[in-house]
Amino acid sequence: MKLLRFGDTGAEKPGLMDDTGQIRDLSGQIDDITGDTLSPASLERLRGIDPASLPAVEGAPRIGPCVGSVGKVIAIGLNYADHAAEANMALPEEPIVFFKATSSISGPNDPVEIPRGSSKTDWEIELGVVIGTRAKYVSEADALSHVAGYCIFNDVSERDFQLHRSGQWVKGKSHDTFAPMGPWLVTADAVADPQNLAMSLSVNGQTMQDGSTRTMHFSVATVIAHLSQFMTLNPGDVIATGTPPGVGMGQKPQVYLREGDEMVLSIEGLGEQRQTCIAARD
Template sequence: MKLLRFGPLGSEKPGLLDADGKIRDLSGVVGDIADEVLSDSQLQALRQIDPASLPLVEDSPRIGACVGQVGKFVCIGLNYADHAAEAGMDLPQEPVVFFKATSAICGPDDEIEIPRTSVKSDWEVELGVVIGKHTKYVSVEDALSHVAGYCVVNDLSERDFQIHRSGQWVKGKSCDTFGPIGPWLVTRDEVPNPQDMAMYLEVNGHRYQDGSTRTMHFDVATVISHLSQFMSLQPGDVISTGTPPGVGMGQRPEVYLKPGDYMELGVEGLGVQKQKVVASD
């Protein structure tokens, strides 16, 4: 099942993608793709609905982030062996954890703003994991049962802010529009193996990232279990699980985003994001 949110920023409605790729309005059934709607029981109830019985959404509305009311946006750094090699850094002994501000979240096709004073705005295609139920001290064996679904994330990063402006990585990760999520939340029953998903990212038609979740250092279940030892995870929390090689910082010479650039990125089975880059107001 592919769930989504559509409509103007801040006023998105819940929707479902039918077998023909058309959006069906779920607002008469649930208030949002968030909170308890992400539980196993409520997702199962949504599966029982005949999509044809739901109102068809005409035209091509804006697509918002595929999950609402996100409490935590947790990210994992240096989690692909080939990306760590590209960065010239050793693989960590346990997951590197940082946060993005939830104010960075935007829709998958919204414009990406280059922040003022930015000199090194970069891209990162990632597999996103959306938690479906309260998760605390979960084992690796049980961790995936706590997942509501998966999505595409572009973990945009301002490398100068991240590396040279002191403090944690959060400064370079949290700029407005630096967290596109979606287009769809694909429920976990449609993702039999999150460790075998191709992923790519292109800038202006040039493919920079062409990888797979197979090269993750810590797999999704390990990441969820690890995080749950330090904090409880709640329905709607988003975990961005790391990126394969091909980021701008890894190019020789380095390549960074500028206004007028165009990105396209996707993860196998989870849809595609398309973004124009603009200067921040």
Template sequence: MKLLRYGPAGAEKPGIVDKDGTIRDLSGIVADIAGEALSDETLARLRALDLETLPPVDADSRIGACVGRVGKFICIGLNFADHAAESGMHLPAEPVVFFKATSAIIGPDDTVEIPRGSVKTDWEVELGVVIGKEAKYISEDEALAHVAGYCVINDLSERDFQLHRSGQWVKGKSADTFGPIGPWLVTRDEIPDPQDLPMYLEVNGHRYQDGSTRTMHFSVTAVISHLSQFMSLQPGDVISTGTPPGVGLGQNPQVYLKPGDKMELGIEGLGVQRQNVIQG
């Protein structure tokens, strides 16, 4: 299934995409694509629906982030060997974990703002993993049973804030609009192998990132298991699993986002995001 949330920011309603690509309203079935709605039991109930009986949604409706009430927005750094190399950093022995403020979350096609004082705002296409069942001290073999589904994330970053302003990376990762998520939450049954998904990102029509989850240093199952040793993962938590090479930081000369730029990014089977860039 392809689940989503549509409507004005802060007042999104739950929806589902039918076989013809029409968005159908789910608000009479679940309150939101969040919390208990991400459980295997509720997803099975949604899967059994006759979607043609659900009200269609206006095709021009804004699409919001595909999961609501995100508790933790967890990111994995330097998880692709080529990206670590272009960043001038060594591959880590364990996953590099940092957090992104949930206030950064926006819809997949919402406008991205360059924060005040920014000189190095960058892009990163990443595979997002949405937790559907509590995970605590789990093994890699158990990991995927705790996943509700997958989505596209643009892990926007301000590199000067991230690398040169002291402290943790969170300073460069958490500006408002730095977390576009969606368009869809694609349930795990539709993605048999999360380690075989082509992914790309373009700026103004130029393809900078053209990679695949095949080259992850730590797999999705390894990341989930690792995180669960340090914190419980709850339904609605989002994990952004790292980016392939081709970020602005790695270009020679370096290239960063500026007002007027347009981004397009996508992952096979998970949809496409398109964002205009403005000065915040």
């Protein structure tokens, strides 16, 4: 099942993408797609609805972030063996954890802002994991049972802010529009193996990242179990699980985003994102 949110920023409605690619309006069934509506019981009820019985959404509305009212965005650094090699950094013994401000969340096709003073705005395609049930001190064996679904996540990063402005990585990770999510949330039952998904990102038509979740250092299950030892994962929380090689910082010479650049991201079975870079707004 593919769940999405459509409409103007801040006024998105819940929707479902049917098998023909038609958006169906779920607002008569649920208020929004949030942690409150991602429980196993809620998802099972939605699966029981005949999509043809739902109103068709006409035209081509804006697609918003696939989850609303996100409590926290947790990201994992250096989680792909080939990306760590690209960065000339050793693989960590435990997951590297950082946060992105929830105000950085944007729609999958919304413009990405280049921050004021930026010289090194970079891209990172990632598998996003959305929590469906509360997870605290869970085992690796049980971890995936807490997942509502998966989505594409672009962990846009300003490398100079991230690495050279003191403090934690959050400075370089949290500008407005630095967390495009979607286009839809694919429920966990429709993803046979989250550790075997092809993923790619291009900039201005040139493929920059071409990888697979197979090369993750810490699996999705390992990451969830690990995080749950330090914090409670609540329904609607989002985990960005790391990126394969091909980021701008890893190019020789390094390449970074500029106004007018277009990124296109895809993950097998999870759809496509398309973003144009613009100057930061007030």
